[in-house]
Amino acid sequence: MLRIDKLNFAYGDLKVLWDVDLEVHEGEIVTVVGANGAGKSTTLKNISRLVRPGSGTIRFLGQDLGRLQPHQVVEAGLIQVPEGRRIFPEMTVMENLRMGSYVKGTRGDRERNIAWVFELFPRLREREKQLGGTMSGGEQQMLAIARGLMGNPRLLLLDEPSLGLSPLLVKNIFDILTGINRQGVTILLVEQNVYQSLRISHRAYVMETGRVVLTGQGDELLANDHIRKAYLGM
Ligand code: ATP
Secondary structure (H helix, E strand, O other): EEEEEEEEEOOOOEEEEEEEEEEEEOOOEEEEOOOOOOOOHHHHHOOOOOOOOOOOEEEOOEEEEHHOOOHHHHHEEEEEEEEOOOOOOOOOOHHHHHOOOOOOOOOHHHHHHHHHHHOOOOOHHHHOEHHHHOOHHHHHHHHHHHHHOOOOOOOOEEEOOOOOOHHHHHHHHHHHHHHHHHHEEEEEEEEOOOOHHHHHOOOOEEEEEEEEEEEEHHHHHHHOHHHHOOOOOO
């Protein structure tokens, strides 16, 4: 579904990605794990074209993303839930959700999608009229994911959905991601919560200082010595 070949990227003179290769197959949950500054977010930003891509190729459903404008990337079904949530604080929950369905071709699905995300996140239904900015961190994260789902993603990109959430909420969010995946949405996740994210992933990539150093199935990596020592403190 998504295939990245030899992606290199620099912010000005600072080179941050070195020959990154990564694949996501339809139906998978794939996670990119790694420490602060490893280049995980930058990889996602190259995919969703939030930055001008560096060298290498990124193909999605057979299309070269380098030839598409950012809005065309979204219309192709590749939707990013940004780090730090970035919901619209002065809009209500319902208004935020509606903003997610301005993607071309999705407006007709709006009512059905609202019903779907309310089923996934009953809390959002209860808080339908509340202003986004007054919601708790966990609720805002739910809203950001729900808003992404309103655009009918084929592939949902998530940057650190567990950031700043309590352990219980983190588990809750990851369980919901598993549920969304079972309903047919492929997921590419960037995470520092290595244990919880590997637990739900079919496959994962480990990035260190801008390079992919290890890849494998989620459960294989959870049992890997380097991962256990460097990321799980065992
Ligand atoms: P984190 O989890 O902390 O976001 P990350 O693995 O996602 O880490 P990136 O955000 O991709 O890492 O950052 C990779 C490197 O690029 C870091 O050294 C960071 O300081 C640098 N960097 C990130 N954004 C910019 C920017 N806009 N301008 C210059 N350098 C940047």
